[in-house]
Amino acid sequence: MLLCFGKVWTLCVLLAAPSLATIVNRTIDDTYGDEVTGQKPLYLPSRAGVWQNRTCTVCDIKPDESLAHNGTWTAVVYHPNMDEVIITLRFTGVAIYVFFITANNAGPGVSTNTSCIFTLDGDNPYSAYYSHIADESTQPLEYDVLAFSKAGLENGNHTLTIVPTGPLDSYVNVDYALYTSVLQNIQSSH
DSSP, X not given: OEEEEOSSSOEEEEOOOOEEOOEEEEEEETTXXXXXXXXXXXXXXXXXXXXXXXXXXXXXXXXXXXXXXXXXXXXXXXXXXXXXXXXXXXXEESEEEEEEEEESOOOTTOOOOEEEEEEEOTTSOEEEEEEEOOOTTSOSEEEEEEEEEEOSOOSEEEEEEEEEOSXXXXXXXXXXXXXXXXXXXXXOOO
């Protein structure tokens, strides 16, 4: 907006319209996917029997649906001799938070430790290691466990991979992710 004042003394002031941005949190459910885009997590390998969910009838660990986000969860028991197991999440935003359901005491011989590597944006990666050692003196399952977070990202497209790892069996149960997006700027007119 250009404002000019006075007859003799013309004062012109250029006022820049303030730029407004809206910051929103969005959820990526393990089963239903992104609540806005509908994009679902990618679970590899995709062959039957690798990934378990709430429909599993033979699972040693079966989380309470009423405590899981949207009543869903997706889990794998990784064995070191397996092919690589990968979970991929895609989002557009400035931050991401990934929540697991972790297991502590599921009975003798049941894998309850969790070990995995998170890698954000493979071309210029940021990696973090997550480990949960089962505590048999506490509740059997823990919900809404923050397994990974990263803020301060460029507001753009990102890919996060989760890869179970380690020399021992690893129980990885993804419940949901929360990401923060900055919506496009809106010009305000005053």
